[in-house]
Amino acid sequence: MKSGAERVNVLGVGVSAIDMNQALERIDGWITVRDRRYVCVCPVHSIMECRRSPAVRSIFNAAGMVTPDGMPIVWVARMMGFDHVRRVYGPDLMLEELERSQAAGHRHFFYGGGPGVAARLAQALRGRFPRINVAGVHEPPFGSLEDLAVPEAAELINAARPDIVWVGMSSPKQDLWMARMRPLLDAPVLIAVGAAFDFLSGTVSQAPRWMQRSGFEWLYRLGTDPRRLWRRYLVDNPWFIWEVALQMTGLRKFELA
Numbered sequence: 001m002k003s004g005a006e007r008v009n010v011l012g013v014g015v016s017a018i019d020m021n022q023a024l025e026r027i028d029g030w031i032t033v034r035d036r037r038y039v040c041v042c043p044v045h046s047i048m049e050c051r052r053s054p055a056v057r058s059i060f061n062a063a064g065m066v067t068p069d070g071m072p073i074v075w076v077a078r079m080m081g082f083d084h085v086r087r088v089y090g091p092d093l094m095l096e097e098l099e100r101s102q103a104a105g106h107r108h109f110f111y112g113g114g115p116g117v118a119a120r121l122a123q124a125l126r127g128r129f130p131r132i133n134v135a136g137v138h139e140p141p142f143g144s145l146e147d148l149a150v151p152e153a154a155e156l157i158n159a160a161r162p163d164i165v166w167v168g169m170s171s172p173k174q175d176l177w178m179a180r181m182r183p184l185l186d187a188p189v190l191i192a193v194g195a196a197f198d199f200l201s202g203t204v205s206q207a208p209r210w211m212q213r214s215g216f217e218w219l220y221r222l223g224t225d226p227r228r229l230w231r232r233y234l235v236d237n238p239w240f241i242w243e244v245a246l247q248m249t250g251l252r253k254f255e256l257a
Helices: 020-033 044-052 054-061 071-079 090-104 117-128 151-160 173-184 196-201 209-214 217-224 226-248
Strands: 007-010 013-016 037-042 065-068 107-112 133-138 164-168 189-192
Touching (some): 007 071, 007 226, 013 044, 013 054, 020 037, 020 090, 020 189, 037 054, 037 173, 044 054, 044 071, 044 226, 054 173, 071 226, 090 117, 090 164, 107 117, 107 151, 117 133, 117 164, 117 196, 151 173, 164 196, 209 217
Parallel strands (some): 013 065, 037 065, 164 189
């Protein structure tokens, strides 16, 4: 068994070899010492976005933590000898951290989501965790990365003095936003959790737990939004399997860069 401090090279992306408790401990540690980091959650889709873009890959590889968000990522890690790796799924990471933070007193800011989503998310989470400290909520208008990653957004968030900024956008836009905003934000931890805003606010239904555990969550999501997600799952998934096979057999090398 290899150490959880290491990273698994999955097609050139360094995925953190962790389980949920290790992820939470890292986040708590960064907040305690005010160490400014950002966290990327990493399903197959993110790996393939990194394959398409060296700029996106460099942002993932510079993250304080890249969580194994999808079961295929977990399976690859275990095949590479990281037997302890467990799924650290964005919505579950948010729920676990919020539960812990009721005692720790961490302040949370929710940034992103569609119209009304972040406000519904904050309301739903307050109902679930009565003692959480919601420092602020902001739902920016739809716009480009250049429109959103601006000093005015940093001033708004910094004024609320959060410990964690949860970012709910599409990937890789949310990851690019964190990388650009990291120097401007005082909060120790930025975490991009994408669809977690929709799931936990009740805006979009989640796959049943058995589908999440078995690796078939993609099929559920494809069925609920085929027009938007067909390329992600019907093109990226087979491409991922092919390239992992090349990596595992040594027929192709993927450098962490």
